[in-house]
Amino acid sequence: MNILEVQGVTKTFGGLTAVNDVTLEVPREAIVSIIGPNGAGKTTFFNLVTGIYSPDRGTIRLDRRELIGLRPDQVVSAGIARTFQNIRLFSTMTAEENIMVGRHTRLRAGYLDAVLRTRRFHSSEEEAREVARVMLDFVGLGRWRRELATNLPYGDQRKLEIARALATTPKLVLLDEPAAGMNPRETEDLKALIRRIRDELGVTVVLIEHDMRLVMTLSEHITVLDYGTKISEGLPHQVRNDPRVMEAYLGRGAAAGEYGKEARPHA
Numbered sequence: 001m002n003i004l005e006v007q008g009v010t011k012t013f014g015g016l017t018a019v020n021d022v023t024l025e026v027p028r029e030a031i032v033s034i035i036g037p038n039g040a041g042k043t044t045f046f047n048l049v050t051g052i053y054s055p056d057r058g059t060i061r062l063d064r065r066e067l068i069g070l071r072p073d074q075v076v077s078a079g080i081a082r083t084f085q086n087i088r089l090f091s092t093m094t095a096e097e098n099i100m101v102g103r104h105t106r107l108r109a110g111y112l113d114a115v116l117r118t119r120r121f122h123s124s125e126e127e128a129r130e131v132a133r134v135m136l137d138f139v140g141l142g143r144w145r146r147e148l149a150t151n152l153p154y155g156d157q158r159k160l161e162i163a164r165a166l167a168t169t170p171k172l173v174l175l176d177e178p179a180a181g182m183n184p185r186e187t188e189d190l191k192a193l194i195r196r197i198r199d200e201l202g203v204t205v206v207l208i209e210h211d212m213r214l215v216m217t218l219s220e221h222i223t224v225l226d227y228g229t230k231i232s233e234g235l236p237h238q239v240r241n242d243p244r245v246m247e248a249y250l251g252r253g254a255a256a257g258e259y260g261k262e263a264r265p266h267a
């Protein structure tokens with residue numbers, strides 16, 4: 001069964017159609033990716049799913065519940081967490097505090113519920129601290145608990161953001177370019193972490209990513225956007241060999257030089 005069903009969403013900014021009639025179905029406990037050249041509409045798509053923007057048309061359902069019209073915090077409560085393309089940590093707070101501030105939504109039954117039920121907490125702060133501890137351990141940052149976020153190595157800061165998202169006990173997590181700026185070793189670590197998020201926590205993962213090696217080895221399904229439109233989707237090898245996808249990437253490479261959008265052959 002699909003956990004997320006997006007049907008025909010469109011979002012325009014003035015004259016620009018950033019997302020054009022996009023349909024996407026994400027099976028429960030899948031790891032899927034959205035790829036496409038710069039400006040293809042990927043982040044806008046995440047912003048639509050998370051309630052930052054409202055689409056002009058279309059429907060977005062999480063477990064059959066319509067999300068359009070919900071505020072971003074209500075979308076989090078409904079079960080969707082995300083990370084951002086650029087690191088958005090509070091640099092003057094510790095790793096632990098960064099997770100505690102993210103966790104203001106109600107605790108639902110989920111992987112944390114099982115851990116927390118075995119203990120009695122005297123305050124919600126104590127409980128939030130325990131959640132932070134569990135999530136830091138899960139992403140392998142237990143030793144950085146009391147360290148300022150800004151002092152963590154770059155790859156660990158990105159993991160901290162993931163831990164913060166997971167602390168809201170989502171059903172679905174959206175990761176916007178999680179490997180951006182990572183070295184190959186950090187990227188390998190990240191890949192293992194994303195698999196564990198799905199395998200051990202049962203959380204469905206949708207990622208936007210430019211690192212094609214990561215995308216091709218991690219994703220069970222890939223959707224390709226170009227100029228806001230879905231131009232291809234399928235298994236990694238199907239997408240990799242799709243001439244429309246190659247053309248989109250090569251065309252956009254050319255667009256960075258002399259060619260404008262109009263000069264570029266359309267997929």
Ligand SMILES: Nc1ncnc2c1ncn2[C@@H]1O[C@H](COP(=O)(O)OP(=O)(O)OP(=O)(O)O)[C@@H](O)[C@H]1O
Nearest residue numbers: 013016017018036037038039040041042043044045
């Ligand atoms: N708030 C906004 N107002 C106006 N235009 C916007 C807004 N947000 C996005 N756009 C435009 O929509 C298009 C899609 O942008 P978006 O950031 O979704 O692309 P992307 O695929 O995530 O790109 P990248 O890979 O570079 O992050 C771009 O042309 C962008 O300039």
